[in-house]
Structures are given as structure tokens and as C-alpha cells.
Amino acid sequence: MTATTAFANPALPRHRRIELLAAAAPAALIELADQCLADAPSPVLVAGPEVGLVMYQVREPVEHSRFCLGEILVSRADIEHRGCRGWSMRLGEDADAALAAAVLDAEVESDGAYSGAVDELCRRTELELDREAVLERHALSATEVRFEGLDGDEN
């Protein structure tokens, strides 16, 4: 990986990077984070990594008011790496992956040598998500009930 990859595309906004790091495969995150950490001082663990709960709020349409649907299991890491803060929250119980994602976030923030690789990982993840979404829509579209016209018998 070279830093040139990062300049090949417009920079990812940070929030989008964190979202994609939350979706990336754990093995890829940890492998890249280990590379980032190999030549750097150990990161400071600000909070976590820890497994905890997020209460999920939904705004329902009838009264347009919020209610709590239930809780969601997440892993969170908040760290400092190369003098920059890195943050991650991912679904599920995987503190390692959350820590790795936070390191990668900070790697980009601190303009580290692997920034480009992190960016590359994010874009690969995004492509994969898009691809899955298209596949899914494709499979679903066949199940749509289609009518010949709107002048048919109602009910």
C-alpha cells in the first residue's frame, strides 16, 4: 500500500470513515491496525475497548414521538494514537475489532503512513456493501406483485 491511493479519490469525511470501519471485517481491521501499531508508541486507551448497550430510539409516525425499541449490543473504543484521538463503535461483541477500528481512525487523523491503506479498506468495504445491497434488491424485486394496469378490479 502506498499513500498515493488516498490522493486518487476525494478524501472520505471522517464520519463516513467511522461508519465504514464499523462495517469492515474484523480480520482486515486487526491486520491493518497491527501494522499501524508496529512502529508507533502504544496507544492511550481513553475509554474501553468495552462491550455495552445502546438503547435504540425510534420516532414512530402516529404521534411523531420517540419510543425505546430495545437495546443493541455494541463494542466501543476511544483511544489516542500518534497524538490523535481515534473512536469506534461497532455492532456486536468484539472489543478487538473496535479497538483496531479506533486505531485506524486515529491513523488517518494523524496522517500516519497507513492512512492510504485505511482509506483503501474503507472503500473496499463500501463497494462490498453496495454490491450486497444491489444483490438483495435484485432478489427482492422479483417478489413485487405487479399489476397490468390501474384500471383493474379493486379488491
Place this chain on the structure above:
Amino acid sequence: MSSIAELLDGRADSNAYGFAFLDEGSKREIRRAVLTAVAVPGYQVPFGSREMPVARGWGSGGLQITLGIIGPTDVLKVIDQGEDAGVNAANLRRLIVDTTGVETTTDAREATIIQTRHRVPEDDLSDGQVLVLQVPVPEPLRSVERDMTELARMHGEADYSKMWVSLYEDLVRHGVITQTTGYPCLVGGRYVIATTPIPRWDCPKLHQASFLSLFGAGREKRIYAIPPHTDVEPLTFEDVAFEVERTEGARCWRCASEVSFLIHIPGVDLWACSDSDWCNRRVAAIQPIPQDVHDILSLDASVTRALRVNDLAIVYQDPSEGLDLRVSAGGNIAAALTAAGWRHFGRIRARASELLARVEVPLSRMDDPVRTFSGGCDSASSWPKRWPTGRPSCSSTNPPPISMPPLRPVSWI
């Protein structure tokens, strides 16, 4: 110079549970509810109630309180039906020990926290001890009212008339109050509580107790408390006594106790203490119940008389030794009652007639001199005499198998 694996190495095993299972925020919430409950004795404090690693209805409320208040130096006792070895007690104890590492004991006097289902230990607990009661149904008024809004109003206005009417109806229809366990009690003169389903036998132990009682209802999400030195009055009419469980002639087949809550063993028709550890200690006599032990046969006459009035009755195998044959059957009973300070004629008559009825002496003969009774009858009438004031008793000719029963006041009988 590190890796993700190294950074996480040495952290607490993520599969292990933290001290006392619950997360710290939950424990804090439980302790706050407990403090509120102590501040307002008898008031049912709503709390979030976490789901526990036991099913709801299986002690989840008591477990939350115990885990919320327990510290590493606490000494724990867990009982179910008075028994340490009960299956659910064993499971709860194991859960608490596995997540806290605290010491356990079966001796109620050594425990700092006693979690219990359905019983208060027979031992006199002291201050500093906490009794945690598992509560299935915290609402004492549920039997008379289901609507929660109305229940909230009734407690808020201390309007317990529906409960009183139910007691009144009970008396009219059955002649006794038929409420069995979980007897409703007025705490601190303000709130009526459900005394979990502990037997009525245990209710007086909560009155002006030295220990703190905490009640946890996990499923219904309520915590309530009886702080030490608080009045706990079983609901009853002024002229209707609160009656605890009692079966004539019942005594523990192991320790001979008649002054503990006894459960029946059908088939063999024996009785046994429900508080198994208290009973074990009496049997083993390792640590006798901390009261003086006397050989009453060696005491001088005045001491014996005082004992008979204040502490225990003596039943003579030969009834003529214990009865005044010139006095009526009722009078024989009245003797003991007046000695104990009874001054209400109607009540003494009523008590005597009630006791005689229990031993099937016809009330029409209550006023007949005992000498006119047949052998079987006068033997029977000596029995009520042994417990007119509710003292424990022993037989004069068959020495007690272990020692004298504890000479502690049981005046609520």
C-alpha cells in the same frame, strides 16, 4: 510497539462476569431504591429491576438486593423454607458466591446478609444484620383490589378499609382470620405491607427488630423495607388476637422443639423444625441456644412457680398432680391466666372455653369441678392448662431429650 492482541492481553477475561454480576450502574440504582425504602418504611419503591440469571418468581428481587448491597467481606446465608440445603437456596448461594467470592455460613448469627424465601430464621438476629426477603407478590391489597391506579390511591391515602372489611367478613364467615402466610402488617403506623409469604409465626419477629429487613420483588419491580426498631403490627381487630401457626402436641422429632415453626411430615406423622440449621445446632448441641439451661427438677419451689407463671408450663402425666380438683375446669385455666396478669373476665372465659374446645371438653362442663370428670377427661383438661398464656411446656415425668426448650418469651402465641 504493540498489537491489538497485546493491548487487550491481561485485561480481565471478557467471558467472566464482574463482581456481583450486575453492572455498577444497576447496583447503584438498587441501593438508591433500598435507601428510599428505608427512609419510608413499608412503602413499595418502584425500581428498574434487572433481569437476573434466575427466572422471575425464583428470587430475582432478593437476588438483586443482595448483589446490590454485598461487599467482599460480607458473610452470606441463603435459605429457602428455612433450609440451607434447599435446591433453590443452593442455586442462589452458588450464584452469589461464584460472582462475589464471599464466605458463606449456615449459622444465622454469623451472617451479615441472610437471603431468604418464606422464613425468618429462628435465631434472634442482631443489629448490623440484613435480612433480604424474596417477594413474589409485594402488593398486600391485591386480594381485595386489582386496579393499580386504585391501589396507588389506597396506599397514598392510607385507606385500608377494603382490607379491614375482608378481615371482618373472614371472621363472620369462618370465626377466625383465615389468612395464612404473608399476613398483612402495618409498618411504622403508616403503610400496610405483604410480609412475603412468611408464616404468621415469623411476623412478630419483624416487630421492633434489631435487624434490617429488605424486601425485593423482581418481577413486580418493587423494593420495600422495615428499618430496625420499627413497629410492625399484624392487622387485626382489637378484640381478635393475631394467631400464629400452632398445632397441639407438635414438637420437632429431632430437637424436641415446640418453640419453632414446625412442618409436618405426613406418613410417619412427625414434625420437624423448618429452620434446619437452628435445629441442627440444638441436636448437635455444639452451640446451645444462648439461654441458660436449667434442670427444673432441681430448682427451688419459688423459682419453679415463677417459671410456671412466666416462662413455661408443666404437664403432669398424673393430672391430679397439676390440677386443682376442687376447682372447675375453667378455673384451672383461669389460675394460670390470672397469674400472668389477665384481668378481663370475658376474655379469660373466652380463652378457657376456646382451649377446652380444642381438647374436646364440652363447654357445658367448663364450670364443673374437675374431680367430677372421668379419667380421660381430666387428662385432657390438664393439657389446656399448660398453654393458657402460650408458654412453651415440657412434661414433668419424661425429661426433655436434649435440654430444656429455650426460655425465651413467646408471648405472641
Place this chain on the structure above:
Amino acid sequence: MGYVAAKGGLEAISAAEALVRRKRLVGDSRWLGLDQITERLRLAVDRVMGEGGLWAPEVAARALRQAEGDVIEASQLVRSFRSTLVRLAYSEPVSADDLVPLRRIVPAYRNPPGPQLLGRTLDYVGRLLDRSSESAAQGEATTLATQSTDRRDHVEAPFDGGGGPVERLLDVLREQGLAVDRRRVDDPEPFDITRQPTRPGVPRSARLSTMARAETGALVNLWYRNVLGPDTYLHEVTLGEVRHGRLPVRVKSPVTDVPIDIGFVRVTEVEAIEDLDGIDEDRSAFDVGYGLCMGHNERKAIAMANLDISVTRDGGRSSLEQSVLLTTDGLDASGFLEHLKLPHNVTFRSMIERKAAVRAAAPRKTGVVDEPVKRVASTHQVSEVPP
């Protein structure tokens, strides 16, 4: 002092536990992997997440396996696991309009705005037990796997329908002036049932949360006993929306101003259209009840939506609200029911004692005493009231 084992009970429960564990872990079949459970027993996993009140497919699968397939027991495992975890945050509220549908039907119209998208459903499949042999089924699986690979090569094919937010029927009714408008602008904080107990009179948000994690069977039964049973506090509704789809999980981060979507949950959503026929109600309009629960569980969401509008219309006049709030939790009901298996010898002894007392107090009625005795009314004054 040390650990004093109270013998008897402990040994027996340890042996019972070991027996369960051995049967579950060893067995005669191959190891049951979590991926098999999440993939092939999807609806069971969804139910455990919904009734456990926790979105965590792997945890739910693990619980289901440990509970030997008992959904309620698995939900109990999930719920108690939650109790050990710290609450990190409340999510940013997500509008139900953001749902990306995997299935969407509108029974109220033939041609609603947006698709009638059947999606992954068994609704229109004959309930015929699949009796194909194991080898035939595995052969079919291999064939299907190849086909799906083929499809992946043609994903660029044009396609329409599905994939994005779809206008909900409630909005269509509103546009026609047919729906009572109950939209609020004050945005009250939602009631958190995991932190506060509910009782009648709580805000609607508490009711929705309670039903969202209620036991499916309890909601279905409560619905049915109001349709056909002794309670009559509910009217059958027309369904507007029945949806299954994804909602984003959106959280605030300390490092960005923009909230972050860290993933999604799958939910089932239902709009129930209620025909208003009360004296003081607007006969010219409909009202709508709402159901939303985690995972794919349509019967639960439908019952929830119908019960939601019924409690709203009932306005606290009947016991319906209390029934919804306090009798539909699977853990509560099952746990309390099963606690009857625990020892009750103290309470039973006390009951027997009172039976004897009643007999003694009323010898005539029971005929226990041969010689009837005229008892004075005060014979139950057996002793002084304790001091």
C-alpha cells in the same frame, strides 16, 4: 468458616446441571455452530432478540442453543446477560420512515403508493411438510448455490421497486384528510422500561416498548381474547402497512458533528387502521395503531398495533392497559408460573393450620365434633394482642 456447603440440594442441582450440559454438548450428532442457528433458524433467533429486548444475533443464537431451543428460556439468558453490561448511550432517534423494506404489503389497498413487495415470506406457500430425502435436499442446495453465483454476475441488470424509503399509508390517509392527526410537536423524552417500572397511566412510549419486547404468544392471546373471548375492548383493524426491513443504528460520536450509522437492525412494522365509532369520536376519520418490534415477527407487530390503538381509544376505562403493560412479558409470566415448582412447604403448612382453625371455630358446620357446642361469638379471642 470458609465455604460451608449445605449438602443435599447443591449436589443434586450440580448433577442435574451436569446431565443437561453433557447431553447438550456431547450428543450423537455433529456440533451445532452458531452460524447454522442464525442462518437456518432465523425466525427463532429474531424472536429471542425481540423478546429478550437485545439486538445481538450471535448472542441470541448462543442462548437458543444453550436453552435447547426453548425461546423463552433463551430470552431469559439474553435478558440476564444484558444486566451485566453497561449502558453506553441512547441512540440518535431514527425515524421509522427510514426503514429500507425487505418486505412490504398494504392489505388496505390493491395499488398503494409504492410496491406490494412480498419478500421472504411463507404466507402464500402451502403448509406442506417438505418430505424430500436428505440427499435430495442437499442436492438441491448445491444446485441453488450455483445459481446464486450465476446471479452475482448479472447484478447490473436494470431493476426497479424496493430499495429505498416508501411513502407510508398513514401519510396517504392524512393527505386525504382521513386520519385523525395525533402528531405531537413537544417531543417528550421516551419512557425507558428497562429503568422504570410501568403502571397504568404511563406515556404511550412505555406501552410501545413493553409490547415490543413482550412475548409473542401473550400478545396474540390478549388480542384474541378481546376478539373472541371474554374481553371486548378491541376492534378488528384493517392493516395499512406490514413491513419487514432495516433501520440504521445511529449514534453520536465525540469526534464528529455528524451522527454515525454503525449498522442496522431488522424490524417488523405494522400500521393498523381503526374505524372510529365511538359517540365522542370523529366518525369521519380513521385512527391508527402502531406496532414495531425487533426481527421478523409479523404476528407480534400486528397484535401490538391493534392493541396500541385499542388502549388509546379505551382511555383507561377498562383493564386493557394494565393487561398490556403487566401481563405480556414472557419472562415475568413464565417465571412466575414455574416458580410453583419451588418448595412451598412453609406456606402449605400454614394453610393446613388455618383449615384446622376454621374447623375448630365452626364445629357445627364441619361436623368434626360429635357433640355440638354453642360457641359464644368471642371465642376467637384467644389471647392478648401482642404488645
